[in-house]
Amino acid sequence: MWTADEIALLCYEHYGIRLPKKGKPEPNNEWTLLAAVVKIQSPADQDCDTPDKPAQVTKEVVSMGTGTKCIGQSKMRKSGDILNDSHAEVIARRSFQRYLLHQLQLAATLKEDSIFVPGTQKGLWKLRRDLFFVFFSSHTPCGDASIIPMLEFEDQPCCPVIRDWASSSSVEASSNLESPGNERKCEDLDSPVAKKMRLEPMTAAREVTNGATHHQSFGKQESGPISPGINSCNLTVEGLAAVTRIAPGSAKVIDVYRTGAKCVPGEAGDSRKPGAAFHQVGLLRVKPGRGDRTRSMSCSDKMARWNVLGCQGALLMHFLEEPIYLSAVVIGKCPYSQEAMQRALTGRCQNVSALPKGFGVQELKILQSDLLFEQSRCAVQAKRADSPGRLVPCGAAISWSAVPEQPLDVTANGFPQGTTKKTTGSLQARSQISKVELFRSFQKLLSRIARDKWPDSLRVQKLDTYQDYKEAASSYQEAWSTLRKQAFGSWIRNPPDYHQFK
Secondary structure, X not given: XXXXXXXXXXXXXXXXXXXXXXXXXXXXXXXXXEEEEEEEEOOOOHHXXXXXXXXXXXXXXXXXXXXXXXXXXXHOOOOOOOOOEEEHHHHHHHHHHHHHHHHHHHHXXXXXXXXXXXXXXXXXXXXXXXXXXXXXXXXXXXXXXXXXXEEOOOOOOOOOXXXXXXHOOXXXXXXXOOOOOOOOOOOOOOOXXXXXXXXXXXXXXXXXXXXXXXXXXXXXXXXXXXXXXXXXXXXXXXXHHHHHOXXXXXXXXXXXXXXXXXXXXXXXXXXXXXXXXXXXXXXXXEOOOOOOOOOOEOHHHHHHHHHHHOOOHHHHHOOEOOOOOOOEEEEOOOOOEHHHHHXXXXXXXXXXXXXXXXXXOOOXXXXXXXXXXOOOXXXXXXXXXXXXXXXXXXXXXXXXXXXXXXXXXXXXXXXEOXXXXXXXXXXXXXXXXXXXXXXXXXXXXXXXXXXXXXXXXXXXXXXXXXXXXXXXXXXXXXXXXXXXXXXXXOOOOOOHHHHOOO
């Protein structure tokens, strides 16, 4: 019906055509990350899907995000008008929520066709059965999914680990991103591998050593059964390689692609030993800041949460009979481990039980594309060759939603690009996907629906603040409480006074 490469190509083309130059990386000097949600519409006649003639599906990008940054906790605001986390995956998901709000408005006002149809309960809606959503990211999510064993074989995929990151003058270390070793950090430019990458940036990584196919590679991957013990918090990557057979044959795990995300307080810490034992896997992590610790959980953790609670969040759950789940995740060409992705996104929650009706741990299809994002770190590094100056992450984030009014939003440091100290706090200094603006869109939706047609959860009590409306989504809150108790007990939550805006 569709392939990982088709999803990646669709997103790359959308990025090139629909997103403006403003907010994109400066050529040869900057790089960024890309994420998107793709709507897939199955054919009306499901019987036409046969091995000889696969069913044709309709694919459409409905939200997109770029970005590499997040703000420190000292810059957080109680007014809800700043984006705390501007990593591409989070921007794409918030943009997706904006799209869902618009679609609910279409459904509730009966103006146009919508992705939603009436549910069985008063005031509730559900997704059309011929639709599902695929999440795309140009790189593995930061945090647990990016802790990838590095094997001892002839051609390392992409750019191997920098042993002394701080001393590298060719690339800027972004403390908001991955530590030494991920695509977000590239190798010594004079190494044979780096030179080969510059000459052959699109060459597929070698996947076979001594006749054995590697699970950790640049090639296409597809999810399979999760090995027992993958979600053990005390398992090092070295141990993980043994459990999941990441290093078959004579290949040896010699190091690990590392994540800059820090273990949350209350979790066991990383050993930080040299080589493959540097990290412990399966842990909750927060994104690091430049001297100012953040309260933003890693993208691996957030995506694992979405796979249980849905992508819609608490507010939209008031109007939905079922959560909006992702059916698949596609990752672009980058250092990659199928086992790490499964562990991070599904394995850690696989034993969660007793969730409210409609909620559940989803069987997420996980794939990798062979197509490299042209503005990823490794692609830009390969193109720039010996260009002077440092390669740095782009400071801006772009949000795009398939909505008719102001679909684009370009931000920096959590505010619309160009915001000054003087304009901070004004209406024009709010991102369209900030908490306060999404809440405003939610209230606008409410105002267009007759009160007697509101769902019960919104009519049983007087609600005033953003926090009130979130807490009133009882099934969502019960599911979230269950998930925390059974799997994510150390999750960092913002104090309630950050959600008291109206």
